[in-house]
Amino acid sequence: MSFQMGPALLFCPADRPERYQKAGERSDGVIVDLEDAVAPADKQRARGAILAQLGSAGDVPELDPSRTIIRINPAGTEEFEKDLHCLKHTPYRHIMLAKAESAEQLRELEGYSVIALCETAAGILNAAAIAAEPNVVGLMWGAEDLLASLGGTSSRTDDGAYRAVALQARSMVLLAAGASGKEAIDAVYVNIPDLDGLAAEARDAVASGFGSKACIHPSQVAAVRTAYAPSDVELASATELLDAAAAAGSGVFAFKGKMVDGPILKHAESTLRRAGR
Structure with a gap:
Protein backbone atom coordinates (compact mmCIF):
# COMPACT_ATOMS: atom_id res chain seq x y z
CA MET A 1 0.00 0.00 0.00
CA SER A 2 1.20 3.53 -0.76
CA PHE A 3 0.13 6.98 0.32
CA GLN A 4 0.67 10.12 -1.73
CA MET A 5 -1.77 12.94 -1.05
CA GLY A 6 0.27 15.80 0.33
CA PRO A 7 1.85 18.04 1.02
CA ALA A 8 -1.06 19.97 2.63
CA LEU A 9 -3.72 17.84 4.35
CA LEU A 10 -6.69 19.77 5.72
CA PHE A 11 -8.89 18.69 8.63
CA CYS A 12 -12.64 19.20 8.20
CA PRO A 13 -15.24 18.43 10.91
CA ALA A 14 -17.45 15.57 9.77
CA ASP A 15 -20.56 17.32 11.09
CA ARG A 16 -19.98 20.29 8.76
CA PRO A 17 -20.82 18.84 5.33
CA GLU A 18 -21.19 22.33 3.87
CA ARG A 19 -17.39 22.58 4.17
CA TYR A 20 -16.55 19.29 2.45
CA GLN A 21 -16.34 20.58 -1.10
CA LYS A 22 -14.36 23.70 -0.22
CA ALA A 23 -11.92 21.63 1.86
CA GLY A 24 -11.36 19.36 -1.11
CA GLU A 25 -10.79 22.28 -3.46
CA ARG A 26 -8.38 24.10 -1.15
CA SER A 27 -6.09 21.25 -0.10
CA ASP A 28 -4.18 18.25 -1.40
CA GLY A 29 -6.14 15.86 0.78
CA VAL A 30 -9.04 16.18 3.24
CA ILE A 31 -9.15 14.57 6.68
CA VAL A 32 -12.84 14.32 7.58
CA ASP A 33 -12.80 14.22 11.36
CA LEU A 34 -15.19 12.04 13.36
CA GLU A 35 -13.13 12.37 16.53
CA ASP A 36 -12.03 15.52 18.39
CA ALA A 37 -13.67 18.01 16.00
CA VAL A 38 -17.11 16.56 16.73
CA ALA A 39 -18.87 16.81 20.09
CA PRO A 40 -20.02 13.46 21.56
CA ALA A 41 -23.68 14.38 21.11
CA ASP A 42 -23.10 15.13 17.40
CA LYS A 43 -21.12 12.07 16.33
CA GLN A 44 -24.10 10.14 14.99
CA ARG A 45 -25.17 13.18 13.00
CA ALA A 46 -21.61 13.47 11.66
CA ARG A 47 -21.67 9.89 10.40
CA GLY A 48 -25.03 10.62 8.83
CA ALA A 49 -23.53 13.62 7.04
CA ILE A 50 -20.82 11.43 5.49
CA LEU A 51 -23.45 9.02 4.23
CA ALA A 52 -25.85 11.74 3.07
CA GLN A 53 -23.36 13.39 0.71
CA LEU A 54 -22.97 10.10 -1.16
CA GLY A 55 -26.51 10.36 -2.51
CA SER A 56 -29.25 7.78 -2.42
CA ALA A 57 -28.59 6.60 -5.98
CA GLY A 58 -24.86 6.07 -5.72
CA ASP A 59 -24.01 9.54 -6.98
CA VAL A 60 -20.42 10.70 -7.13
CA PRO A 61 -19.53 11.98 -3.62
CA GLU A 62 -18.49 15.56 -3.03
CA LEU A 63 -15.16 14.31 -1.75
CA ASP A 64 -12.86 12.30 -4.00
CA PRO A 65 -12.25 8.97 -2.18
CA SER A 66 -8.66 8.91 -3.47
CA ARG A 67 -7.98 12.23 -1.70
CA THR A 68 -10.08 11.71 1.42
CA ILE A 69 -9.11 10.33 4.82
CA ILE A 70 -11.71 9.65 7.52
CA ARG A 71 -10.36 10.13 11.04
CA ILE A 72 -12.14 7.62 13.24
CA ASN A 73 -12.40 7.38 17.01
CA PRO A 74 -9.92 5.38 19.12
CA ALA A 75 -9.96 1.58 19.01
CA GLY A 76 -11.89 -0.09 21.77
CA THR A 77 -14.54 2.61 22.02
CA GLU A 78 -18.20 2.37 21.09
CA GLU A 79 -17.76 5.22 18.63
CA PHE A 80 -14.97 3.29 16.88
CA GLU A 81 -17.34 0.42 16.13
CA LYS A 82 -20.01 2.81 14.89
CA ASP A 83 -17.49 4.59 12.66
CA LEU A 84 -16.46 1.31 11.02
CA HIS A 85 -20.09 0.35 10.46
CA CYS A 86 -20.63 3.68 8.73
CA LEU A 87 -17.55 3.33 6.54
CA LYS A 88 -18.69 -0.05 5.23
CA HIS A 89 -21.38 1.82 3.31
CA THR A 90 -18.99 4.35 1.75
CA PRO A 91 -16.23 4.29 -0.90
CA TYR A 92 -13.73 5.71 1.60
CA ARG A 93 -10.86 3.35 2.35
CA HIS A 94 -8.22 5.74 3.67
CA ILE A 95 -8.68 6.17 7.41
CA MET A 96 -6.78 7.75 10.28
CA LEU A 97 -6.91 5.93 13.59
CA ALA A 98 -6.94 8.43 16.43
CA LYS A 99 -4.76 7.65 19.45
CA ALA A 100 -3.25 4.53 17.90
CA GLU A 101 -1.34 2.67 20.60
CA SER A 102 -0.53 -0.86 19.43
CA ALA A 103 0.00 -3.01 16.37
CA GLU A 104 -2.93 -5.18 17.45
CA GLN A 105 -5.33 -2.26 17.00
CA LEU A 106 -4.29 -1.91 13.37
CA ARG A 107 -5.09 -5.55 12.66
CA GLU A 108 -8.76 -4.78 13.29
CA LEU A 109 -8.67 -2.49 10.25
CA GLU A 110 -7.87 -5.00 7.55
CA GLY A 111 -8.95 -3.75 4.14
CA TYR A 112 -8.24 -0.12 4.92
CA SER A 113 -5.18 2.00 4.23
CA VAL A 114 -4.46 3.38 7.66
CA ILE A 115 -2.63 6.43 8.92
CA ALA A 116 -1.83 5.74 12.56
CA LEU A 117 -2.05 8.88 14.65
CA CYS A 118 0.42 8.41 17.51
CA GLU A 119 -0.55 10.97 20.11
CA THR A 120 -0.22 9.24 23.47
CA ALA A 121 2.82 8.02 25.38
CA ALA A 122 1.97 4.40 24.50
CA GLY A 123 1.50 5.26 20.84
CA ILE A 124 4.85 7.02 20.61
CA LEU A 125 6.71 4.19 22.31
CA ASN A 126 5.04 1.61 20.04
CA ALA A 127 5.40 3.66 16.84
CA ALA A 128 7.91 1.27 15.24
CA ALA A 129 5.67 -1.78 15.71
CA ILE A 130 2.66 0.17 14.48
CA ALA A 131 4.48 1.36 11.36
CA ALA A 132 5.49 -2.20 10.50
CA GLU A 133 1.88 -3.34 10.08
CA PRO A 134 1.12 -4.05 6.39
CA ASN A 135 -2.06 -1.94 6.22
CA VAL A 136 -0.36 1.12 7.73
CA VAL A 137 0.55 3.59 4.99
CA GLY A 138 1.60 6.47 7.19
CA LEU A 139 2.22 7.76 10.69
CA MET A 140 1.23 11.12 12.12
CA TRP A 141 2.00 12.49 15.54
CA GLY A 142 0.02 14.85 17.76
CA ALA A 143 1.52 17.14 20.36
CA GLU A 144 -1.39 18.34 22.46
CA ASP A 145 -2.98 14.96 23.11
CA LEU A 146 0.47 13.59 23.90
CA LEU A 147 1.12 16.21 26.56
CA ALA A 148 -2.36 15.66 27.96
CA SER A 149 -1.67 11.92 28.23
CA LEU A 150 1.44 12.77 30.25
CA GLY A 151 -0.42 15.13 32.55
CA GLY A 152 1.25 18.17 30.99
CA THR A 153 -0.33 21.50 30.14
CA SER A 154 1.31 22.67 26.90
CA SER A 155 3.46 21.23 24.13
CA ARG A 156 5.25 24.54 23.50
CA THR A 157 7.28 27.04 25.45
CA ASP A 158 6.39 30.73 25.66
CA ASP A 159 8.42 31.50 22.52
CA GLY A 160 6.44 28.97 20.49
CA ALA A 161 9.11 26.28 20.31
CA TYR A 162 8.22 22.67 21.08
CA ARG A 163 9.20 21.31 24.48
CA ALA A 164 11.84 18.59 24.53
CA VAL A 165 9.37 15.75 25.02
CA ALA A 166 7.33 16.87 22.00
CA LEU A 167 10.45 17.09 19.84
CA GLN A 168 11.45 13.59 20.92
CA ALA A 169 8.01 12.25 20.02
CA ARG A 170 8.14 13.99 16.64
CA SER A 171 11.52 12.40 15.89
CA MET A 172 10.45 8.95 17.06
CA VAL A 173 7.41 8.93 14.77
CA LEU A 174 9.47 10.18 11.83
CA LEU A 175 12.13 7.51 12.40
CA ALA A 176 9.54 4.75 12.85
CA ALA A 177 7.82 5.71 9.61
CA GLY A 178 11.10 5.92 7.73
CA ALA A 179 12.31 2.56 9.01
CA SER A 180 9.22 0.87 7.54
CA GLY A 181 9.12 2.94 4.36
CA LYS A 182 5.89 4.67 5.34
CA GLU A 183 4.79 8.29 5.00
CA ALA A 184 5.39 10.62 7.95
CA ILE A 185 2.90 13.45 8.51
CA ASP A 186 3.82 16.41 10.69
CA ALA A 187 1.41 17.64 13.36
CA VAL A 188 -0.90 20.62 13.02
CA TYR A 189 0.16 24.17 13.88
CA VAL A 190 -2.59 25.45 16.17
CA ASN A 191 -1.71 29.17 16.13
CA ILE A 192 -3.74 29.92 12.99
CA PRO A 193 -2.82 33.62 12.51
CA ASP A 194 0.92 32.90 12.84
CA LEU A 195 1.64 31.99 9.23
CA ASP A 196 5.32 32.86 9.59
CA GLY A 197 5.68 30.35 12.42
CA LEU A 198 3.81 27.75 10.37
CA ALA A 199 6.04 28.37 7.36
CA ALA A 200 9.18 27.91 9.44
CA GLU A 201 7.86 24.69 10.96
CA ALA A 202 6.79 23.40 7.53
CA ARG A 203 10.24 24.12 6.09
CA ASP A 204 11.77 22.14 8.94
CA ALA A 205 9.33 19.30 8.25
CA VAL A 206 10.47 19.21 4.62
CA ALA A 207 14.15 19.24 5.54
CA SER A 208 13.63 16.55 8.19
CA GLY A 209 11.80 14.15 5.90
CA PHE A 210 8.10 14.53 6.65
CA GLY A 211 6.13 13.85 3.48
CA SER A 212 3.27 16.18 4.36
CA LYS A 213 1.86 18.42 7.07
CA ALA A 214 -1.66 18.61 8.45
CA CYS A 215 -3.57 21.90 8.54
CA ILE A 216 -6.55 22.98 10.62
CA HIS A 217 -7.56 26.02 8.55
CA PRO A 218 -7.63 26.68 4.78
CA SER A 219 -5.42 29.75 5.28
CA GLN A 220 -2.56 27.44 6.27
CA VAL A 221 -2.51 25.43 3.04
CA ALA A 222 -0.56 27.94 0.93
CA ALA A 223 2.24 28.22 3.50
CA VAL A 224 2.66 24.45 3.61
CA ARG A 225 2.61 24.11 -0.16
CA THR A 226 5.19 26.87 -0.52
CA ALA A 227 7.46 25.18 2.01
CA TYR A 228 7.31 21.90 0.10
CA ALA A 229 7.82 23.41 -3.35
CA PRO A 230 11.55 23.70 -4.18
CA SER A 231 12.68 27.12 -5.33
Missing part, protein backbone atom coordinates in the same frame (compact mmCIF):
# COMPACT_ATOMS: atom_id res chain seq x y z
CA ASP A 232 14.12 27.66 -8.82
CA VAL A 233 17.57 27.95 -7.27
CA GLU A 234 17.16 24.66 -5.38
CA LEU A 235 15.95 22.90 -8.52
CA ALA A 236 18.80 24.23 -10.62
CA SER A 237 21.36 23.25 -7.98
CA ALA A 238 19.95 19.72 -7.60
CA THR A 239 19.82 19.22 -11.37
CA GLU A 240 23.37 20.47 -11.82
CA LEU A 241 24.63 18.20 -9.06
CA LEU A 242 22.94 15.10 -10.49
CA ASP A 243 24.23 15.90 -13.97
CA ALA A 244 27.73 16.17 -12.52
CA ALA A 245 27.29 12.83 -10.78
CA ALA A 246 26.23 11.19 -14.03
CA ALA A 247 29.33 12.57 -15.75
CA ALA A 248 31.63 11.49 -12.92
CA GLY A 249 30.35 7.92 -12.86
CA SER A 250 30.15 5.96 -9.62
CA GLY A 251 31.82 6.75 -6.32
CA VAL A 252 32.71 9.90 -4.42
CA PHE A 253 33.59 13.01 -6.41
CA ALA A 254 34.28 16.70 -5.82
CA PHE A 255 31.73 19.33 -6.85
CA LYS A 256 32.29 23.06 -6.30
CA GLY A 257 34.88 22.35 -3.64
CA LYS A 258 32.76 19.89 -1.67
CA MET A 259 32.83 16.11 -1.43
CA VAL A 260 29.72 14.46 -2.85
CA ASP A 261 28.63 10.92 -2.09
CA GLY A 262 25.43 8.84 -2.03
CA PRO A 263 23.51 10.66 0.73
CA ILE A 264 24.10 14.06 -0.89
CA LEU A 265 22.78 12.74 -4.19
CA LYS A 266 19.68 11.39 -2.45
CA HIS A 267 19.03 14.87 -1.06
CA ALA A 268 19.12 16.23 -4.62
CA GLU A 269 16.83 13.47 -5.86
CA SER A 270 14.36 14.29 -3.08
CA THR A 271 14.31 17.90 -4.19
CA LEU A 272 13.40 16.88 -7.74
CA ARG A 273 10.71 14.48 -6.48
CA ARG A 274 9.04 17.32 -4.58
CA ALA A 275 8.92 19.24 -7.83
CA GLY A 276 7.27 16.28 -9.54
CA ARG A 277 10.23 15.47 -11.77
Whole structure:
Protein backbone atom coordinates (compact mmCIF):
# COMPACT_ATOMS: atom_id res chain seq x y z
CA MET A 1 0.00 0.00 0.00
CA SER A 2 1.20 3.53 -0.76
CA PHE A 3 0.13 6.98 0.32
CA GLN A 4 0.67 10.12 -1.73
CA MET A 5 -1.77 12.94 -1.05
CA GLY A 6 0.27 15.80 0.33
CA PRO A 7 1.85 18.04 1.02
CA ALA A 8 -1.06 19.97 2.63
CA LEU A 9 -3.72 17.84 4.35
CA LEU A 10 -6.69 19.77 5.72
CA PHE A 11 -8.89 18.69 8.63
CA CYS A 12 -12.64 19.20 8.20
CA PRO A 13 -15.24 18.43 10.91
CA ALA A 14 -17.45 15.57 9.77
CA ASP A 15 -20.56 17.32 11.09
CA ARG A 16 -19.98 20.29 8.76
CA PRO A 17 -20.82 18.84 5.33
CA GLU A 18 -21.19 22.33 3.87
CA ARG A 19 -17.39 22.58 4.17
CA TYR A 20 -16.55 19.29 2.45
CA GLN A 21 -16.34 20.58 -1.10
CA LYS A 22 -14.36 23.70 -0.22
CA ALA A 23 -11.92 21.63 1.86
CA GLY A 24 -11.36 19.36 -1.11
CA GLU A 25 -10.79 22.28 -3.46
CA ARG A 26 -8.38 24.10 -1.15
CA SER A 27 -6.09 21.25 -0.10
CA ASP A 28 -4.18 18.25 -1.40
CA GLY A 29 -6.14 15.86 0.78
CA VAL A 30 -9.04 16.18 3.24
CA ILE A 31 -9.15 14.57 6.68
CA VAL A 32 -12.84 14.32 7.58
CA ASP A 33 -12.80 14.22 11.36
CA LEU A 34 -15.19 12.04 13.36
CA GLU A 35 -13.13 12.37 16.53
CA ASP A 36 -12.03 15.52 18.39
CA ALA A 37 -13.67 18.01 16.00
CA VAL A 38 -17.11 16.56 16.73
CA ALA A 39 -18.87 16.81 20.09
CA PRO A 40 -20.02 13.46 21.56
CA ALA A 41 -23.68 14.38 21.11
CA ASP A 42 -23.10 15.13 17.40
CA LYS A 43 -21.12 12.07 16.33
CA GLN A 44 -24.10 10.14 14.99
CA ARG A 45 -25.17 13.18 13.00
CA ALA A 46 -21.61 13.47 11.66
CA ARG A 47 -21.67 9.89 10.40
CA GLY A 48 -25.03 10.62 8.83
CA ALA A 49 -23.53 13.62 7.04
CA ILE A 50 -20.82 11.43 5.49
CA LEU A 51 -23.45 9.02 4.23
CA ALA A 52 -25.85 11.74 3.07
CA GLN A 53 -23.36 13.39 0.71
CA LEU A 54 -22.97 10.10 -1.16
CA GLY A 55 -26.51 10.36 -2.51
CA SER A 56 -29.25 7.78 -2.42
CA ALA A 57 -28.59 6.60 -5.98
CA GLY A 58 -24.86 6.07 -5.72
CA ASP A 59 -24.01 9.54 -6.98
CA VAL A 60 -20.42 10.70 -7.13
CA PRO A 61 -19.53 11.98 -3.62
CA GLU A 62 -18.49 15.56 -3.03
CA LEU A 63 -15.16 14.31 -1.75
CA ASP A 64 -12.86 12.30 -4.00
CA PRO A 65 -12.25 8.97 -2.18
CA SER A 66 -8.66 8.91 -3.47
CA ARG A 67 -7.98 12.23 -1.70
CA THR A 68 -10.08 11.71 1.42
CA ILE A 69 -9.11 10.33 4.82
CA ILE A 70 -11.71 9.65 7.52
CA ARG A 71 -10.36 10.13 11.04
CA ILE A 72 -12.14 7.62 13.24
CA ASN A 73 -12.40 7.38 17.01
CA PRO A 74 -9.92 5.38 19.12
CA ALA A 75 -9.96 1.58 19.01
CA GLY A 76 -11.89 -0.09 21.77
CA THR A 77 -14.54 2.61 22.02
CA GLU A 78 -18.20 2.37 21.09
CA GLU A 79 -17.76 5.22 18.63
CA PHE A 80 -14.97 3.29 16.88
CA GLU A 81 -17.34 0.42 16.13
CA LYS A 82 -20.01 2.81 14.89
CA ASP A 83 -17.49 4.59 12.66
CA LEU A 84 -16.46 1.31 11.02
CA HIS A 85 -20.09 0.35 10.46
CA CYS A 86 -20.63 3.68 8.73
CA LEU A 87 -17.55 3.33 6.54
CA LYS A 88 -18.69 -0.05 5.23
CA HIS A 89 -21.38 1.82 3.31
CA THR A 90 -18.99 4.35 1.75
CA PRO A 91 -16.23 4.29 -0.90
CA TYR A 92 -13.73 5.71 1.60
CA ARG A 93 -10.86 3.35 2.35
CA HIS A 94 -8.22 5.74 3.67
CA ILE A 95 -8.68 6.17 7.41
CA MET A 96 -6.78 7.75 10.28
CA LEU A 97 -6.91 5.93 13.59
CA ALA A 98 -6.94 8.43 16.43
CA LYS A 99 -4.76 7.65 19.45
CA ALA A 100 -3.25 4.53 17.90
CA GLU A 101 -1.34 2.67 20.60
CA SER A 102 -0.53 -0.86 19.43
CA ALA A 103 0.00 -3.01 16.37
CA GLU A 104 -2.93 -5.18 17.45
CA GLN A 105 -5.33 -2.26 17.00
CA LEU A 106 -4.29 -1.91 13.37
CA ARG A 107 -5.09 -5.55 12.66
CA GLU A 108 -8.76 -4.78 13.29
CA LEU A 109 -8.67 -2.49 10.25
CA GLU A 110 -7.87 -5.00 7.55
CA GLY A 111 -8.95 -3.75 4.14
CA TYR A 112 -8.24 -0.12 4.92
CA SER A 113 -5.18 2.00 4.23
CA VAL A 114 -4.46 3.38 7.66
CA ILE A 115 -2.63 6.43 8.92
CA ALA A 116 -1.83 5.74 12.56
CA LEU A 117 -2.05 8.88 14.65
CA CYS A 118 0.42 8.41 17.51
CA GLU A 119 -0.55 10.97 20.11
CA THR A 120 -0.22 9.24 23.47
CA ALA A 121 2.82 8.02 25.38
CA ALA A 122 1.97 4.40 24.50
CA GLY A 123 1.50 5.26 20.84
CA ILE A 124 4.85 7.02 20.61
CA LEU A 125 6.71 4.19 22.31
CA ASN A 126 5.04 1.61 20.04
CA ALA A 127 5.40 3.66 16.84
CA ALA A 128 7.91 1.27 15.24
CA ALA A 129 5.67 -1.78 15.71
CA ILE A 130 2.66 0.17 14.48
CA ALA A 131 4.48 1.36 11.36
CA ALA A 132 5.49 -2.20 10.50
CA GLU A 133 1.88 -3.34 10.08
CA PRO A 134 1.12 -4.05 6.39
CA ASN A 135 -2.06 -1.94 6.22
CA VAL A 136 -0.36 1.12 7.73
CA VAL A 137 0.55 3.59 4.99
CA GLY A 138 1.60 6.47 7.19
CA LEU A 139 2.22 7.76 10.69
CA MET A 140 1.23 11.12 12.12
CA TRP A 141 2.00 12.49 15.54
CA GLY A 142 0.02 14.85 17.76
CA ALA A 143 1.52 17.14 20.36
CA GLU A 144 -1.39 18.34 22.46
CA ASP A 145 -2.98 14.96 23.11
CA LEU A 146 0.47 13.59 23.90
CA LEU A 147 1.12 16.21 26.56
CA ALA A 148 -2.36 15.66 27.96
CA SER A 149 -1.67 11.92 28.23
CA LEU A 150 1.44 12.77 30.25
CA GLY A 151 -0.42 15.13 32.55
CA GLY A 152 1.25 18.17 30.99
CA THR A 153 -0.33 21.50 30.14
CA SER A 154 1.31 22.67 26.90
CA SER A 155 3.46 21.23 24.13
CA ARG A 156 5.25 24.54 23.50
CA THR A 157 7.28 27.04 25.45
CA ASP A 158 6.39 30.73 25.66
CA ASP A 159 8.42 31.50 22.52
CA GLY A 160 6.44 28.97 20.49
CA ALA A 161 9.11 26.28 20.31
CA TYR A 162 8.22 22.67 21.08
CA ARG A 163 9.20 21.31 24.48
CA ALA A 164 11.84 18.59 24.53
CA VAL A 165 9.37 15.75 25.02
CA ALA A 166 7.33 16.87 22.00
CA LEU A 167 10.45 17.09 19.84
CA GLN A 168 11.45 13.59 20.92
CA ALA A 169 8.01 12.25 20.02
CA ARG A 170 8.14 13.99 16.64
CA SER A 171 11.52 12.40 15.89
CA MET A 172 10.45 8.95 17.06
CA VAL A 173 7.41 8.93 14.77
CA LEU A 174 9.47 10.18 11.83
CA LEU A 175 12.13 7.51 12.40
CA ALA A 176 9.54 4.75 12.85
CA ALA A 177 7.82 5.71 9.61
CA GLY A 178 11.10 5.92 7.73
CA ALA A 179 12.31 2.56 9.01
CA SER A 180 9.22 0.87 7.54
CA GLY A 181 9.12 2.94 4.36
CA LYS A 182 5.89 4.67 5.34
CA GLU A 183 4.79 8.29 5.00
CA ALA A 184 5.39 10.62 7.95
CA ILE A 185 2.90 13.45 8.51
CA ASP A 186 3.82 16.41 10.69
CA ALA A 187 1.41 17.64 13.36
CA VAL A 188 -0.90 20.62 13.02
CA TYR A 189 0.16 24.17 13.88
CA VAL A 190 -2.59 25.45 16.17
CA ASN A 191 -1.71 29.17 16.13
CA ILE A 192 -3.74 29.92 12.99
CA PRO A 193 -2.82 33.62 12.51
CA ASP A 194 0.92 32.90 12.84
CA LEU A 195 1.64 31.99 9.23
CA ASP A 196 5.32 32.86 9.59
CA GLY A 197 5.68 30.35 12.42
CA LEU A 198 3.81 27.75 10.37
CA ALA A 199 6.04 28.37 7.36
CA ALA A 200 9.18 27.91 9.44
CA GLU A 201 7.86 24.69 10.96
CA ALA A 202 6.79 23.40 7.53
CA ARG A 203 10.24 24.12 6.09
CA ASP A 204 11.77 22.14 8.94
CA ALA A 205 9.33 19.30 8.25
CA VAL A 206 10.47 19.21 4.62
CA ALA A 207 14.15 19.24 5.54
CA SER A 208 13.63 16.55 8.19
CA GLY A 209 11.80 14.15 5.90
CA PHE A 210 8.10 14.53 6.65
CA GLY A 211 6.13 13.85 3.48
CA SER A 212 3.27 16.18 4.36
CA LYS A 213 1.86 18.42 7.07
CA ALA A 214 -1.66 18.61 8.45
CA CYS A 215 -3.57 21.90 8.54
CA ILE A 216 -6.55 22.98 10.62
CA HIS A 217 -7.56 26.02 8.55
CA PRO A 218 -7.63 26.68 4.78
CA SER A 219 -5.42 29.75 5.28
CA GLN A 220 -2.56 27.44 6.27
CA VAL A 221 -2.51 25.43 3.04
CA ALA A 222 -0.56 27.94 0.93
CA ALA A 223 2.24 28.22 3.50
CA VAL A 224 2.66 24.45 3.61
CA ARG A 225 2.61 24.11 -0.16
CA THR A 226 5.19 26.87 -0.52
CA ALA A 227 7.46 25.18 2.01
CA TYR A 228 7.31 21.90 0.10
CA ALA A 229 7.82 23.41 -3.35
CA PRO A 230 11.55 23.70 -4.18
CA SER A 231 12.68 27.12 -5.33
CA ASP A 232 14.12 27.66 -8.82
CA VAL A 233 17.57 27.95 -7.27
CA GLU A 234 17.16 24.66 -5.38
CA LEU A 235 15.95 22.90 -8.52
CA ALA A 236 18.80 24.23 -10.62
CA SER A 237 21.36 23.25 -7.98
CA ALA A 238 19.95 19.72 -7.60
CA THR A 239 19.82 19.22 -11.37
CA GLU A 240 23.37 20.47 -11.82
CA LEU A 241 24.63 18.20 -9.06
CA LEU A 242 22.94 15.10 -10.49
CA ASP A 243 24.23 15.90 -13.97
CA ALA A 244 27.73 16.17 -12.52
CA ALA A 245 27.29 12.83 -10.78
CA ALA A 246 26.23 11.19 -14.03
CA ALA A 247 29.33 12.57 -15.75
CA ALA A 248 31.63 11.49 -12.92
CA GLY A 249 30.35 7.92 -12.86
CA SER A 250 30.15 5.96 -9.62
CA GLY A 251 31.82 6.75 -6.32
CA VAL A 252 32.71 9.90 -4.42
CA PHE A 253 33.59 13.01 -6.41
CA ALA A 254 34.28 16.70 -5.82
CA PHE A 255 31.73 19.33 -6.85
CA LYS A 256 32.29 23.06 -6.30
CA GLY A 257 34.88 22.35 -3.64
CA LYS A 258 32.76 19.89 -1.67
CA MET A 259 32.83 16.11 -1.43
CA VAL A 260 29.72 14.46 -2.85
CA ASP A 261 28.63 10.92 -2.09
CA GLY A 262 25.43 8.84 -2.03
CA PRO A 263 23.51 10.66 0.73
CA ILE A 264 24.10 14.06 -0.89
CA LEU A 265 22.78 12.74 -4.19
CA LYS A 266 19.68 11.39 -2.45
CA HIS A 267 19.03 14.87 -1.06
CA ALA A 268 19.12 16.23 -4.62
CA GLU A 269 16.83 13.47 -5.86
CA SER A 270 14.36 14.29 -3.08
CA THR A 271 14.31 17.90 -4.19
CA LEU A 272 13.40 16.88 -7.74
CA ARG A 273 10.71 14.48 -6.48
CA ARG A 274 9.04 17.32 -4.58
CA ALA A 275 8.92 19.24 -7.83
CA GLY A 276 7.27 16.28 -9.54
CA ARG A 277 10.23 15.47 -11.77
